[in-house]
Amino acid sequence: xxxxxxxxxxxxxxxxxxxxxxxxxxxxxxxxxxxxxxxxxxxxxxxxxxxxxxxxxxxxxxxxxxxxxxxxxxxxxxxxxxxxxxxxxxxxxxxxxxxxxxxxxxxxxxxxxxxxxxxxxxxxxxxxxxxxxxxxxxxxxxxxxxxxxxxxxxxxxxxxxxxxxxxxxxxxxxxxxxxxxxxxxxxxxxxxxxxxxxxxxxxxxxxxxxxxxxxxxxxxxxxxxxxxxxxxxxxxxxxxxxxxxxxxxxxxxxxxxxxxxxxxxxxxxxxxxxxxxxxxxxxxxxxxxxxxxxxxxxxxxxxxxxxxxxxxxxxxxxxxxxxxxxxxxxxxxxxxxxxx
Amino acid sequence: xxxxxxxxxxxxxxxxxxxxxxxxxxxxxxxxxxxxxxxxxxxxxxxxxxxxxxxxxxxxxxxxxxxxxxxxxxxxxxxxxxxxxxxxxxxxxxxxxxxxxxxxxxxxxxxxxxxxxxxxxxxxxxxxxxxxxxxxxxxxxxxxxxxxxxxxxxxxxxxxxxxxxxxxxxxxxxxxxxxxxxxxxxxxxxxxxxxxxxxxxxxxxxxxxxxxxxxxxxxxxxxxxxxxxxxxxxxxxxxxxxxxxxxxxxxxxxxxxxxxxxxxxxxxxxxxxxxxxxxxxxxxxxxxxxxxxxxxxxxxxxxxxxxxxxxxxxxxxxxxxxxxxxxxxxxxxxxxxxxxxxxxxxxxxxxxxxxxxxxxxx
Numbered sequence: 001x002x003x004x005x006x007x008x009x010x011x012x013x014x015x016x017x018x019x020x021x022x023x024x025x026x027x028x029x030x031x032x033x034x035x036x037x038x039x040x041x042x043x044x045x046x047x048x049x050x051x052x053x054x055x056x057x058x059x060x061x062x063x064x065x066x067x068x069x070x071x072x073x074x075x076x077x078x079x080x081x082x083x084x085x086x087x088x089x090x091x092x093x094x095x096x097x098x099x100x101x102x103x104x105x106x107x108x109x110x111x112x113x114x115x116x117x118x119x120x121x122x123x124x125x126x127x128x129x130x131x132x133x134x135x136x137x138x139x140x141x142x143x144x145x146x147x148x149x150x151x152x153x154x155x156x157x158x159x160x161x162x163x164x165x166x167x168x169x170x171x172x173x174x175x176x177x178x179x180x181x182x183x184x185x186x187x188x189x190x191x192x193x194x195x196x197x198x199x200x201x202x203x204x205x206x207x208x209x210x211x212x213x214x215x216x217x218x219x220x221x222x223x224x225x226x227x228x229x230x231x232x233x234x235x236x237x238x239x240x241x242x243x244x245x246x247x248x249x250x251x252x253x254x255x256x257x258x259x260x261x262x263x264x265x266x267x268x269x270x271x272x273x274x275x276x277x278x279x280x281x282x283x284x285x286x287x288x289x290x291x292x293x294x295x296x297x298x299x300x301x302x303x304x305x306x307x308x309x310x311x312x313x314x315x316x317x318x319x320x321x322x323x324x325x326x327x328x329x330x331x332x333x334x335x336x337x338x339x340x
Numbered sequence: 341x342x343x344x345x346x347x348x349x350x351x352x353x354x355x356x357x358x359x360x361x362x363x364x365x366x367x368x369x370x371x372x373x374x375x376x377x378x379x380x381x382x383x384x385x386x387x388x389x390x391x392x393x394x395x396x397x398x399x400x401x402x403x404x405x406x407x408x409x410x411x412x413x414x415x416x417x418x419x420x421x422x423x424x425x426x427x428x429x430x431x432x433x434x435x436x437x438x439x440x441x442x443x444x445x446x447x448x449x450x451x452x453x454x455x456x457x458x459x460x461x462x463x464x465x466x467x468x469x470x471x472x473x474x475x476x477x478x479x480x481x482x483x484x485x486x487x488x489x490x491x492x493x494x495x496x497x498x499x500x501x502x503x504x505x506x507x508x509x510x511x512x513x514x515x516x517x518x519x520x521x522x523x524x525x526x527x528x529x530x531x532x533x534x535x536x537x538x539x540x541x542x543x544x545x546x547x548x549x550x551x552x553x554x555x556x557x558x559x560x561x562x563x564x565x566x567x568x569x570x571x572x573x574x575x576x577x578x579x580x581x582x583x584x585x586x587x588x589x590x591x592x593x594x595x596x597x598x599x600x601x602x603x604x605x606x607x608x609x610x611x612x613x614x615x616x617x618x619x620x621x622x623x624x625x626x627x628x629x630x631x632x633x634x635x636x637x638x639x640x641x642x643x644x645x646x647x648x649x650x651x652x653x654x655x656x657x658x659x660x661x662x663x664x665x666x667x668x669x670x671x672x673x674x675x676x677x678x679x680x681x682x683x684x685x686x687x688x689x690x691x692x693x694x695x696x697x698x699x700x701x702x
Contacts, residue, residue, distance in 0.1 A: 008443070017678065322385055326385065326698045329677070
């Protein structure tokens with residue numbers, strides 16, 4: 001395979017290119033047995049307990065979009081990543097890289113949103129950092145957050161745990177955030193009533209874990225969408241996953257926008273959704289817990305985990321209403337809007 | 341309008357059965373010449389639902405895929421025009437030219453911007469009046485009118501910094517080339533839906549008249565496509581070739597007269613080189629009259645690298661329907677969406693990309 005000699009935008013899209021960068025470069029240098037590569041949070045022993053830790057950086061443009069801003073993403077993203085380990089998220093750090101000239105009132109609005117979202121999630125922002133770079137050297141505001149929490153004894157969630165027969169659930173409609181952002185982007189703007197779905201899901205995860213204590217894994221399908229998340233699970237667990245296309249909840253506006261742009265909704269980013277893999281006998285309870293939670297009212301069981309169909313691979317397959325089956329690949333590079 | 345009826349599996353299966361009855365014992369090749377049809381056929385698994393003997397071939401329907409290496413190289417050369425902003429459709433970013441791509445040049449610092457359409461490029465030109473803004477124009481008749489409108493607006497507003505690199509093409513000459521091609525046997529054409537909203541049916545009449553080949557304009561939902569296929573095989577079986585419109589909700593038989601007028605006012609036909617089909621006389625378009633002042637090649641004449649075709653790439657044969665994408669030796673293994681060799685794999689509506697993305701699981 002041709003080696004990349006430069007960083008490309010595709011390396012940040014959450015798909016196959018990014019995975020290659022992580023595997024071939026970061027993990028190649030950083031490999032540490034203490035960390036579990038591949039899951040959204042690293043779970044490590046400390047002082048007789050297990051702590052889960054995760055970090056995420058936020059570079060979205062525009063910083064303000066219908067239903068939220070970069071501040072809300074910055075808190076939700078890391079809260080959700082830590083929560084996927086089953087940990088009770090407690091504390092966040094936050095680092096700002098600010099571009100010279102960025103309006104102070106916009107910065108205050110972002111920070112206010114972070115405070116409000118942190119309060120909703122029940123987490124505290126306890127430490128931080130600030131850097132300012134010259135005009136033109138950052139896109140307004142870049143934010144990094146990191147979070148920690150304690151993982152209760154007996155909870156061992158991981159993308160490696162999926163077993164044939166398990167059910168796959170999503171907590172709500174897919175594609176809302178990605179399409180909302182695209183609709184605002186200069187050069188691609190179109191009118192829509194869509195708002196971002198960014199939300200802290202730690203309470204939802206806790207509710208599902210209580211109802212379905214043998215849940216295998218959670219992951220939030222952010223960049224790269226559902227397809228990337230399911231492919232990561234399939235590879236980590238050495239299984240196939242089959243999804244019924246018609247069972248996946250998607251808003252009509254999102255479907256319409258995807259058709260117009262030529263986007264695959266399964267590869268569009270989400271910021272307030274959770275994928276859960278649950279043993280079959282706990283799936284209904286997990287679904288009920290999701291639907292009873294804030295942000296989970298449109299939750300659905302969308303598929304199941306199967307034995308791998310062939311030895312060498314692991315695939316994610318999509319069954320259409322027609323009965324045809326297609327392979328759902330991980331996103332490669334960036335999704336590009338089509339011409340005609 | 342509720343499109344669900346056009347995705348009704350029950351209706352689809354009835355049509356598939358009807359097609360099977362008509363096709364019994366026959367060998368029929370149908371070709372679609374529209375990337376969106378290629379994607380739809382793949383997405384709904386229609387190819388494998390066809391009866392034995394009925395083949396659905398993908399033709400030169402994706403404007404990105406039929407853009408020659410030389411045209412890509414010219415677009416890339418535009419990034420070297422001093423202070424230029426190159427605005428392009430997203431698909432073009434990753435298409436390989438002779439040695440590089442617009443995306444690679446962007447990563448090296450060239451100001452290349454993805455836009456949804458030419459009006460967004462016009463906006464960039466308004467906001468950066470001192471910099472040349474060069475829009476890379478690719479597309480068939482679906483896209484040409486809006487690009488033409490952008491050039492008209494630039495002229496009216498005196499936006500002298502807005503330029504077009506014009507690689508637009510017309511559909512009918514490609515259909516003629518396929519019909520004339522001794523290596524390709526096509527018994528009927530699934531005619532493009534979006535192109536036909538602009539052109540109407542007139543440009544296709546020669547197929548029935550001169551080549552005794554039927555054509556049906558169809559929409560993009562599975563029931564649309566299957567209805568079109570059913571009509572085509574019926575006409576083939578009866579020996580009654582006609583051009584029909586099965587996409588009445590989207591296409592008027594006479595097309596969109598206002599859009600046709602824009603094309604006529606702004607462009608004139610010229611010879612063009614198509615990937616796979618080679619040079620086709622009067623199949624391309626160039627700016628004419630006063631609008632020629634916005635022609636990027638005329639204005640800048642950038643140095644363009646010598647054209648090199650990629651070894652082993654059989655996009656050309658795929659575009660002519662001579663081989664299916666999976667018959668190309670590079671398909672999947674060497675050439676795939678992550679590392680595409682040819683444009684048919686890069687474009688989201690390219691035949692190879694569609695075959696790869698919607699490959700059926702065995």
